[in-house]
Amino acid sequence: MSDTAASPPLTRARTPLAHILAERGAHWRTLGDTAAATKLSTSPALDELAIVDLSPLPRIGFKGRGTIEAMRARGLLVEAEPNRLFPQDDGSLCLVLAPSEVLILSAFDGNESRFSEWEQTFRLDDEECTYPLPRRDSHAWLAVTGRRAPAMFAKLCGVDLRLGKFPNHAIAQTSVARINAIVARSDRGETPVFHLLADIASALYLSSCLLDAAREYGGEFAGLDRLESLT
Structure with a gap:
């Protein structure tokens, strides 16, 4: 690039x-x-x-009562603490806006592979009690x-x-x-x-x-x- x-x-x-x-x-x-x-x-x-x-740069949101658990299942380090930002090991940031809503910002390298995977593999049938939001x-x-x-x-x-x-x-x-x-x-x-x-x-x-x-x-x-x- x-x-x-x-x-x-x-x-x-x-x-x-x-x-x-x-x-x-x-x-x-x-x-x-x-x-x-x-x-x-x-x-x-x-x-x-x-x-x-x-x-x-890529960004995505998730919302629903099962959001925090769903984010942990995807490998994010996050707690159900509203109005708190949680830095991730890859340089991305997870913003907890509410116990049921997060906003994830990519690292500055703009790598969107993980964001694309989340969007493409998300299925309502998995019953995770969360859904993605196209924040970009x-x-x-x-x-x-x-x-x-x-x-x-x-x-x-x-x-x-x-x-x-x-x-x-x-x-x-x-x-x-x-x-x-x-x-x-x-x-x-x-x-x-x-x-x-x-x-x-x-x-x-x-x-x-x-x-x-x-x-x-x-x-x-x-x-x-x-x-x-x-x-």
Whole structure:
């Protein structure tokens, strides 16, 4: 999967932020039926404040009273603890939104083999008391990084996301820029990282609000490769 500098490649699926990233000199990496912006001409400090588009990466939800047990049967490390994020050994993240609902985000390499297997092998006849939700189609996915991120969110969100108040692996189901959203913290090394998921139809509006708020603190869009480099 080599990176190319051009307009977004012609793929079946495309991030709703494609033209915004192309304007910033994006290099694109093909990931299955879509492409992710890896390198951008903008270069904010990720440990200060940056926004990364993760919408091309795989994600899936499951819902139903047997969801936690079904996830464990699929090899996930997870507990029935609402509003808690559980990192997985392969770099993916399992967000427990309720005892009966989870949202699983892929690792940054975009490997969708496990997600495809879950979708293709799921059968109602198995009576697991859970069912999959196509979250890639419903939710845009952004990562907001850096120690200034909580100050930026304070302009857009009523939840106190200061690092001392909103611990690592916490989840808030709240409103960001007046849009229903999920905010989940999962730091990379010493750098705070907030994963933000919201209605994909509002992705352009949300990104413009984030960018407007971020610029006060020197924030801008960054490429996926910068986020991958954080350890």
